[in-house]
Amino acid sequence: MSNKKTLSFQTEVKQLLHLMIHSLYSNKEIFLRELVSNASDAIDKLRFEQIKNPQMSHDQELFIEISFNKEAKTITISDNGIGMNYDEVVENIGTIAKSGTKKFLEQLSGDEKKDANLIGQFGVGFYSAFIVAKEVELHTRKSGADKATGVLWTSDGSGEYSIETVNKENCGTSITLHLKDDNDDLLSDWQLRSLIRKYSDHINYPIKMQKMPEHDKDGKEIISNELETVNKANALWVRNKNEIKDDEYKEFYKHIAHDFTDPLTWIHARVEGTQEYTQLLYIPSQAPFDLYDNNKRYGIKLYIKRVFIMDDAEKLLPNYLRFVRGVIDSQDLPLNVSREILQSSKDIDAIRSGSTKKILSLIEDMAKKEPANFSKFYQAFGNVLKEGIIEDFANKDRIAALLRFASTHNDSTEVNVSLDDYIGRMVAQQDKIYYITAESYNAAKNSPHLEIFKQKNIEVLLLTDRIDEWVVSHLNQYEKKDLVSVASASLDLSKIDTNFAKDKQEKDEQAKPVLEKIKTALADKVKDVHVTSRLVNSPSCLVVENNGMSIHMEQLLKQAGQAIPSSKPTLEINPDHALIRRLNASVDADETKDLALIIFDQAALAEGLKIDDPSAFVTRMNKLIS
Ligand code: ADP
Ligand code: MG
Numbered sequence: 001m002s003n004k005k006t007l008s009f010q011t012e013v014k015q016l017l018h019l020m021i022h023s024l025y026s027n028k029e030i031f032l033r034e035l036v037s038n039a040s041d042a043i044d045k046l047r048f049e050q051i052k053n054p055q056m057s058h059d060q061e062l063f064i065e066i067s068f069n070k071e072a073k074t075i076t077i078s079d080n081g082i083g084m085n086y087d088e089v090v091e092n093i094g095t096i097a098k099s100g101t102k103k104f105l106e107q108l109s110g111d112e113k114k115d116a117n118l119i120g121q122f123g124v125g126f127y128s129a130f131i132v133a134k135e136v137e138l139h140t141r142k143s144g145a146d147k148a149t150g151v152l153w154t155s156d157g158s159g160e161y162s163i164e165t166v167n168k169e170n171c172g173t174s175i176t177l178h179l180k181d182d183n184d185d186l187l188s189d190w191q192l193r194s195l196i197r198k199y200s201d202h203i204n205y206p207i208k209m210q211k212m213p214e215h216d217k218d219g220k221e222i223i224s225n226e227l228e229t230v231n232k233a234n235a236l237w238v239r240n241k242n243e244i245k246d247d248e249y250k251e252f253y254k255h256i257a258h259d260f261t262d263p264l265t266w267i268h269a270r271v272e273g274t275q276e277y278t279q280l281l282y283i284p285s286q287a288p289f290d291l292y293d294n295n296k297r298y299g300i301k302l303y304i305k306r307v308f309i310m311d312d313a314e315k316l317l318p319n320y321l322r323f324v325r326g327v328i329d330s331q332d333l334p335l336n337v338s339r340e341i342l343q344s345s346k347d348i349d350a351i352r353s354g355s356t357k358k359i360l361s362l363i364e365d366m367a368k369k370e371p372a373n374f375s376k377f378y379q380a381f382g383n384v385l386k387e388g389i390i391e392d393f394a395n396k397d398r399i400a401a402l403l404r405f406a407s408t409h410n411d412s413t414e415v416n417v418s419l420d421d422y423i424g425r426m427v428a429q430q431d432k433i434y435y436i437t438a439e440s441y442n443a444a445k446n447s448p449h450l451e452i453f454k455q456k457n458i459e460v461l462l463l464t465d466r467i468d469e470w471v472v473s474h475l476n477q478y479e480k481k482d483l484v485s486v487a488s489a490s491l492d493l494s495k496i497d498t499n500f501a502k503d504k505q506e507k508d509e510q511a512k513p514v515l516e517k518i519k520t521a522l523a524d525k526v527k528d529v530h531v532t533s534r535l536v537n538s539p540s541c542l543v544v545e546n547n548g549m550s551i552h553m554e555q556l557l558k559q560a561g562q563a564i565p566s567s568k569p570t571l572e573i574n575p576d577h578a579l580i581r582r583l584n585a586s587v588d589a590d591e592t593k594d595l596a597l598i599i600f601d602q603a604a605l606a607e608g609l610k611i612d613d614p615s616a617f618v619t620r621m622n623k624l625i626s
Helices: 011-023 030-052 086-093 101-106 112-122 125-132 189-200 246-257 339-343 346-369 371-391 393-402 419-424 441-445 448-455 468-474 504-510 512-521 551-559 578-585 589-606 614-625
Strands: 005-008 064-069 074-079 133-141 150-155 160-166 172-179 207-210 227-229 263-271 277-284 300-304 307-313 325-330 432-437 461-463 481-485 528-531 540-543 570-573
Touching (some): 011 101, 030 064, 030 074, 030 125, 030 172, 030 189, 030 246, 030 307, 086 133, 086 160, 125 133, 189 207, 189 246, 246 277, 246 325, 263 346, 263 371, 277 346, 325 346, 371 393, 371 468, 419 432, 432 448, 441 461, 448 540, 468 551, 504 512, 504 528, 512 528, 512 578, 540 589, 570 589, 578 589, 589 614
Parallel strands (some): 064 207, 432 461
Antiparallel strands (some): 064 074, 133 172, 150 160, 207 227, 263 277, 277 325, 540 570
């Protein structure tokens, strides 16, 4: 009795398959790289199991075999790795476990070029087989399991697959592709060998093919059944740097990172000292779609003495460098190391801090020598790097030096001003770094808080990313210069402009009547009212006390659903402004109240805040205009 079942792919898989087949056809040969990459992963896993369980047999050579049949138009990729049981086939091949897949698919535009790029972010994987195959047969048996528990999975990639339990002679996985028409070019010894060398030379394990037929003296083919190894079959990171071509580094990256695009840059080094290890670390050229997914484990592949130990060993790098991909191969760690041990190991701490420094140097080099690459990097990962200011106290200054901001110096949204650039342009007597945080570039740039800075030609950094508030709250100083918000109540430009602070109290004293009037009218909204020194054109603005939470930060926390004690801001007014003068002259209590509310709401709006009662604001404004 046949136990064959026909099941349907997950909707996401269907979409992905369709997309892949159509957008990657011009790159069709990558299917081989992906399937070999999976075979290599499977052997890695088996080897690791063997180390954990010494009673498992070791005597078999682990390798990948590639063969083809010209008549049947098939290519077969086999491995004697870990294999899969029935449930694992359903789980790994019929569904996409990656969270965020839906969101990813929603971004797709239907534009093939663009989508091919996006798919790179996602990783292509097993389904790339369907770029060239009209039918795929996957035949697998879990290592250590009974011969009768083999599984045969077949699909034409259009939406369904069939699966049945069958006998399988050996453990491991064998994938046979029945090629679509027009793929005969792949059915050649020469072509397959060249693809293996191009894409998979770096694979740790032998990739074998049948020896090419030789010819006897009469020109007759002598076909031998002997296998020969086609790739170098040597861990790439163990080889001498000078002997490794850039393309080899790149292909290796694609294998370990499950990324389809080239990396931006990499570092390959052997570290000797208390800890001996080799690191081959890459910076990708684009962010994966799940970079901010908290559940996603990110990290480095850990090897110990060339034996694969685990993927995504997240403790090998701090969280803010989670975009880095690569391999660390330790000489000293015990082979039975577990995630738990990694959590609190001095050896791991040493490797982490060494690798962190290496990556920071790599980024610094890029900033200095390859500005175009650096700017690409910063676009993709700048906001993640910023987390380092909060997370990595020891390297805070180095990270701060790598940050880039938009600035009033540029008059554009470009994010390319470093703190050092800023310091280089400070005006005479300036000893602080000024910034503003806001919801958007325009809100920052046009904020009334900048009026005095424009007038005095003082540069202000425009911080508009959500994380910037946290960054500046952890970065009080850079190069011994305080970072100061232009919206802080204690803003003091007296060193730069001797008029600035002069008579602060005197100014308040002179404007006392109008200040009192406003204070009374806004008693439940503001903490205090003062005459401003920072406004030139606007009537009013809101400021916060030193160490008080910035208005923008308060907003962010509220949006995030956090309960925060409501604090009242301080209002600053510009007594020379027509609106303030009018209020001062007003003798009607209702009119005074209306004007005060307009002044307050305007200040709130300029801050990017939602005002309490927008329609009342509109009514008041209309009254004022008519
Ligand atoms: P990825 O390699 O990024 O995990 P793939 O689509 O390439 O994604 O593969 C999906 C999963 O299928 C793998 O994670 C693995 O669990 C399983 N798999 C694929 N090929 C093999 C194989 N040759 N041996 C064992 N498992 C495999
Ligand atoms: Mg894969």
